[in-house]
Amino acid sequence: MSFSKIKTLFDELAPLAPEARAERLALADIGAETKVALQRLMDLDDSMADDLERIWSERQESVPAQIGPFTVDALMGEGGMGRVFRAHRDVSGVRQALAIKLIRRDRLDAATRARFQLESQILAVLKHPNIASMVDVGETADGQPYLALEYIEGRHITDFAAEERLDLRARIKLFRDVASAVAYAHRNLIVHRDLKPSNVLVDPNGIAKVIDFGIAKPLMSQFGGSEVGETQTAQRFFSPNSAAPEQLQGTLVTPSCDVYGLGAVLYELLTHEPVFDLRGLNGIAIEKLILNEEPKSPSSRIALSGQAGLNSDADLDAIVLFCLRKNPEDRYSSVEKLIEDIDAWLDGRPVVARNGNSWYRIRRFVARHRRGLLVAGVILAILISAFGMTRQAFLKSDAQAIRADHFAQLLIKSLQAADPGAGNAKDLRIRDFFGQMAKTIEEDATLAAGDRVDLQMAIAQVLQRTGNVETARDTMARMVPPPVSEGAKRAKFYQLYGAIVRNLGQYTEADKLLQTAAETATGDLLLSIKFENARVVMDQGLDDRARAFMTELEGMKLSPKLTTEWLFMKADMLAGRNETIAESIPIYLEAIAQLKERGNETVATRLLAHETLVNLHVYLNDLPGAERQLGEINQLVADYYEPDSLAAARAKGSAANLAYLKRDLKQAVSLQRASIAGLEKVLPSTAAVIVRSYDSLGVYEAELGNREAAHAAFSKAVAVGDKIWSPSHVNRFYLRTDFAYLLAESGRFGEARTMVEEVVALAASSNSDIHPEEIALGQFLVQAGNLDSPSRASHKKGVEEAYNRLAARASLDSVRRVLIRIRPALIERGVDADALQLDPSD
Structure with a gap:
C-alpha cells in the first residue's frame, strides 16, 4: 500500500470511537505489520490529544504552598505526566533549593505508580557529577507521589553553548561530560531513552547535568526489588527529534538508542538545529522521515543555515553520523566507544568513525533505492572485487581504510553524477552508472595507478557479466596493462580481456590475449586461464582440442572453484552436440549443487545455469524439466532480487521460452516483451541478451502470424548482432x-x-x-x-x-x-x- 493510501486510512480512522476503529482497521486491506504500526500511531495521537486536555485542566489548578516537607516557590513546567515545581527547605539554617516532580491525580493508575517508583529507584542508584541527584521521595497528604531532585539553576545545553559563545572545542568537552554520565548509567544497566538538549542542563559553573529519567529502562527483569515491565506510557513518551528508529518501531530498546540520542544532542550542539525538521508533519510523516532519510552532515547543515559562529569538521561529522545510523548494529557498540572517538578528536588523533564510513553510505544509498536503483546488485561487489579481499580484512590498517574510503567516495560521486533523478536514483541505469564511473576513475588524478587498474578491471568484469560486453571491451582497451613485475595482476588483466573478446566472437584476438596472460601466471590462476583458452577453441567448434584439455585435467586435484568450472565446461561440451544434450543436464545440476554449497555469492551464476537448463529442456521438448528449472529461477529471483532487476527481466525471458514450448504463443510474446522492457531499463541496446531476446520475440511473433512485428524484431536483432559478433x-x-x-x-x-x-x-x-x-x-x-x-x-x-x-x-x-x-x-x-x-x- 502506498504512503498516500495509508495516510488516507489514518485520517479515516482517527476520529472513530475505539470499537468502530478496531472494526474498520480489521477490514483494511493492509499487512499485519502495517496495522500494528497504524494502531501505535493512533494510540500516540490519542494520548497527545488527552494530554492537551489534561494539561489545560491542570493549568486551572492553583500552585500548592507545600509538597511534603518542602515549600513551593513557583511552577517551573508541566507535561503529560505531571508538573514540576521549584521549592526549598531549610536545613540547619541553610536553604536548599529543589525541583519537585508531582504526578497528576488523573494519572495515578497502577502503571504510573510503578513507573514513578522505578524512576526513584533508578535515581537512588545513579550517583554521578553529571546526573541530577535525587534528594527525597514521598507522597502528599492526599496521596500524590512526588520526587524531590537536586535543583539545577541552569540552561539547556544548546542555549548555554549559544549564549556563552562556546568555541568548538569547548562544546565537545561539554558533550563528553554528558556522554560520560550516560556511559555511567549504562554500566549500572540503565538506558535513559529520552536524551535531548532540554534534558541536559548546564549550571552557572559550566557543569552539565543529565535530568529526567522518567522513561528510563533498566536492562534487567528486576530492579531495586521491583518487577520491571514495559508500560504503554513508557513506550509512547519520547521526543521524535531525538528518538532512535527502533523506538519509533516499538522494537527492543538497547543502550544503542542512547548512542543515537547522544548523536542527536551533539548534532544540535554543533548546528543549533534538530537532526530533522519535523515542523508541520503528522505522525506518519515523522516516522517515514526518521526511518528512511539520512540526515545531512553537521557541516552541510551549518553551511545551509548560514549561522555565524558555528562550525564542525569531517571527523565530527563522521562521529555524529555514526551515532545516527538507522540500524543499532551499525552505530558505536557502546557509549564508551563514542567517548574514545571524542577523546581521539580532542587529542588530534584519527577517529574510528571515519574508517569505512563511505561503505555505510553506499549500503544505505543502495538500500534506500533498491527498487529504482537497478545497479544495486553490483555496486558493493566492485570494491570487494577491486580489493581482492573482504571489507573486514581491508580495513585492518589506517592506510587501507583511507584507500577504501577513497574508493567508496568515487562510487558515491559516480552514483550522484549518473543519477538523472537528482538524488532519488529512480531512473538510474547500469549503463549510466558505469559510464560515469569509468569517467570518474579516469579523471581522478589522485588515484594511484594500481588502484586505477583494480577498479577498472572490476568494472569491466561487472559490465561483462551484465551483458555490456562491448563497453567492457572498450574499458579494457583504454587501460594501461600492469607491468610484468606484477605477474598475477598482469595475468588476470589479460585473462579478463581475453574472456571479453571471446564473448564477442573475436577468437584470434582472444587466443593472443590468453597466451599473454599465461606468461606470468602460475598455479590455479594458470589453470583458470587454460580453461578460458579451452572455451575459445570450443566456441570455434574445435571440440577435439577442448576434449584433450578436459582429459588432461580429469586426474588432477583441482580447487573447488576449478572443479565446478570443469563440470560446467564438460556440460557445455555435451550440450553443444545434439546427440549428447540429455547427458549434459545431470552434470549442470551437479555443478549447480557445488555452487549452492559456496553460498549466496554464487546466486548469479546459478541463475544463468538454470536459464541454460530451461533452454535445453525446451530444445528436448521436455516440459516438466523446463518447468522445474523455471521454478528454481523464480525462487532465486524472489529470494535475492527486486521485481525490476536484471535477474527478474531474464526470468521473464525463460518463462516466455517455456510458453513457446507449450505453444502458447500469445503468452510467449507478452512475456518476451515484458522481459525486453526490463532488460532495456538496465542494459544498453548492444547487450547480447537484448539482441537474443529480440530474436526470440521475432520467432514468436512470426509463428503467431504477426509478420510486421516479427520483421521489426528481427531487423533490430540482426542490425546489432552484426556489430558485436563475427x-x-x-x-x-x-x-x-x-x-x-x-x-x-x-x-x-x-x-x-x-x-x-x-x-x-x-x-x-x-x-x-x-x-x-x-x-x-x-x-x-x-x-x-x-x-x-x-x-x-x-x-x-x-x-x-x-x-x-x-x-x-x-x-x-x-x-x-x-x-x-x-x-x-x-x-x-x-x-x-x-x-x-x-x-x-x-
Whole structure:
C-alpha cells in the first residue's frame, strides 16, 4: 500500500470511537505489520490529544504552598505526566533549593505508580557529577507521589553553548561530560531513552547535568526489588527529534538508542538545529522521515543555515553520523566507544568513525533505492572485487581504510553524477552508472595507478557479466596493462580481456590475449586461464582440442572453484552436440549443487545455469524439466532480487521460452516483451541478451502470424548482432537464419538468400555446434533464392527436390515448422503443391 493510501486510512480512522476503529482497521486491506504500526500511531495521537486536555485542566489548578516537607516557590513546567515545581527547605539554617516532580491525580493508575517508583529507584542508584541527584521521595497528604531532585539553576545545553559563545572545542568537552554520565548509567544497566538538549542542563559553573529519567529502562527483569515491565506510557513518551528508529518501531530498546540520542544532542550542539525538521508533519510523516532519510552532515547543515559562529569538521561529522545510523548494529557498540572517538578528536588523533564510513553510505544509498536503483546488485561487489579481499580484512590498517574510503567516495560521486533523478536514483541505469564511473576513475588524478587498474578491471568484469560486453571491451582497451613485475595482476588483466573478446566472437584476438596472460601466471590462476583458452577453441567448434584439455585435467586435484568450472565446461561440451544434450543436464545440476554449497555469492551464476537448463529442456521438448528449472529461477529471483532487476527481466525471458514450448504463443510474446522492457531499463541496446531476446520475440511473433512485428524484431536483432559478433559466430548464424525464415515465408526468397548466404557457408565449412538440419535448412534457403531470379522456372524442380529431401529427414520440430511456414510462398512462386511432400496437416 502506498504512503498516500495509508495516510488516507489514518485520517479515516482517527476520529472513530475505539470499537468502530478496531472494526474498520480489521477490514483494511493492509499487512499485519502495517496495522500494528497504524494502531501505535493512533494510540500516540490519542494520548497527545488527552494530554492537551489534561494539561489545560491542570493549568486551572492553583500552585500548592507545600509538597511534603518542602515549600513551593513557583511552577517551573508541566507535561503529560505531571508538573514540576521549584521549592526549598531549610536545613540547619541553610536553604536548599529543589525541583519537585508531582504526578497528576488523573494519572495515578497502577502503571504510573510503578513507573514513578522505578524512576526513584533508578535515581537512588545513579550517583554521578553529571546526573541530577535525587534528594527525597514521598507522597502528599492526599496521596500524590512526588520526587524531590537536586535543583539545577541552569540552561539547556544548546542555549548555554549559544549564549556563552562556546568555541568548538569547548562544546565537545561539554558533550563528553554528558556522554560520560550516560556511559555511567549504562554500566549500572540503565538506558535513559529520552536524551535531548532540554534534558541536559548546564549550571552557572559550566557543569552539565543529565535530568529526567522518567522513561528510563533498566536492562534487567528486576530492579531495586521491583518487577520491571514495559508500560504503554513508557513506550509512547519520547521526543521524535531525538528518538532512535527502533523506538519509533516499538522494537527492543538497547543502550544503542542512547548512542543515537547522544548523536542527536551533539548534532544540535554543533548546528543549533534538530537532526530533522519535523515542523508541520503528522505522525506518519515523522516516522517515514526518521526511518528512511539520512540526515545531512553537521557541516552541510551549518553551511545551509548560514549561522555565524558555528562550525564542525569531517571527523565530527563522521562521529555524529555514526551515532545516527538507522540500524543499532551499525552505530558505536557502546557509549564508551563514542567517548574514545571524542577523546581521539580532542587529542588530534584519527577517529574510528571515519574508517569505512563511505561503505555505510553506499549500503544505505543502495538500500534506500533498491527498487529504482537497478545497479544495486553490483555496486558493493566492485570494491570487494577491486580489493581482492573482504571489507573486514581491508580495513585492518589506517592506510587501507583511507584507500577504501577513497574508493567508496568515487562510487558515491559516480552514483550522484549518473543519477538523472537528482538524488532519488529512480531512473538510474547500469549503463549510466558505469559510464560515469569509468569517467570518474579516469579523471581522478589522485588515484594511484594500481588502484586505477583494480577498479577498472572490476568494472569491466561487472559490465561483462551484465551483458555490456562491448563497453567492457572498450574499458579494457583504454587501460594501461600492469607491468610484468606484477605477474598475477598482469595475468588476470589479460585473462579478463581475453574472456571479453571471446564473448564477442573475436577468437584470434582472444587466443593472443590468453597466451599473454599465461606468461606470468602460475598455479590455479594458470589453470583458470587454460580453461578460458579451452572455451575459445570450443566456441570455434574445435571440440577435439577442448576434449584433450578436459582429459588432461580429469586426474588432477583441482580447487573447488576449478572443479565446478570443469563440470560446467564438460556440460557445455555435451550440450553443444545434439546427440549428447540429455547427458549434459545431470552434470549442470551437479555443478549447480557445488555452487549452492559456496553460498549466496554464487546466486548469479546459478541463475544463468538454470536459464541454460530451461533452454535445453525446451530444445528436448521436455516440459516438466523446463518447468522445474523455471521454478528454481523464480525462487532465486524472489529470494535475492527486486521485481525490476536484471535477474527478474531474464526470468521473464525463460518463462516466455517455456510458453513457446507449450505453444502458447500469445503468452510467449507478452512475456518476451515484458522481459525486453526490463532488460532495456538496465542494459544498453548492444547487450547480447537484448539482441537474443529480440530474436526470440521475432520467432514468436512470426509463428503467431504477426509478420510486421516479427520483421521489426528481427531487423533490430540482426542490425546489432552484426556489430558485436563475427560472421562465424553461432549467434550471428541464428539471428540471420531466423530472419531469413520470415523473409521466405513472405515470399522474399532473394532477400532471404542474401541474409544467410555468408553465415551458412561458414557454418557448413567448419566443425560447428549448429545442428546439421539447421545448416541444411539454411542451404535450402540459399537455393530457394533462385526463385526470385529471372531464370526461376529452371530452378523450381531443384527447389522442390531439396525441400522434399529436407522434409524427409527432418527430426527437429523447429525445422519442420519452418518448412510448413514457407510452403505457401513456394507454391505461390510456382512450385507444384502436390509435389511437396510435407503437408501442414502432417
